[in-house]
Amino acid sequence: MAILNQKKSKVSDEIPTASMADIAFLLLIFFLVTTTFPKDKGLEVVLPEEGQEVAVSSNNILHLIVRTDGIVDVRRGESTSIQQMRPDDIESVWRQEILNRPGLIAAVKTHPDAPHKYMIDVLDALQLAGAERISLQILEES
């Protein structure tokens, strides 16, 4: 009994420091896990390199002319007929067109005064439709 008593008093003598490391590691791991870096996101496009202009058959181009009010004029290749639509409708149009002409290029021509968001809407629709060949241009007044 006397020995037992002595042992007990030794235990309560000081704060146990052995678990300090566990607490510190717990904190370390907690902060490592909960830290999230805000990842940049957006729509990726690959710009053409300078002087790298490729002549394409004008029949293989789908012209998408973004107007200042966000309405898009769609013109197929060399035909002169213009179809007006909202950016949302471009996705289904592209899916149909690409079936007929697999190498189709989307030429997005935006009016200089059109807000950036309308071009993004069109680019968004094209990327949703899986378009790979997209050319971004500015609409030149003719």
Place this chain on the structure above:
Amino acid sequence: MAIKSGGLDRKSKAASEIPSSSLADIAFLLLIFFMVSTVFRTDRERPIEWAAAAATEKIDEKVKNILNIWVERDGTIWINDQSIAMEEVSDVVLPLYAASDRHLVISIRGDRETPYIFMDQLQKELVSAGVVRVVFATALERQMTGPRR
């Protein structure tokens, strides 16, 4: 010194376990090391309104290889907290592009109302600097949340 059991007993008791008090120091050292070695993005956010897109994807590139170019509504360009004239963009980007070993990705952070002419000028500047990978930064637009504008 030796009170009850004598010196021999005390000595064996000290060696009987690994000293654990320094473990905490090691843990804190690691903690401080990671805190110090973590590099955060340096440039401050400009007040812009994001354009939204449903096809928004995360950029598959290291954070240090991404350069933000902010385009405000009036066409002012901001790179690394500095306002830069449109004609000087290629001069600013070119050395950064070379330093990144041609891995640089430009994140164009344009206000949704920015007239497209500024975005076109910026793209031309980037092309003349040789940059090919460009991301139009957008906010993720969730579909099925009503009609889109």
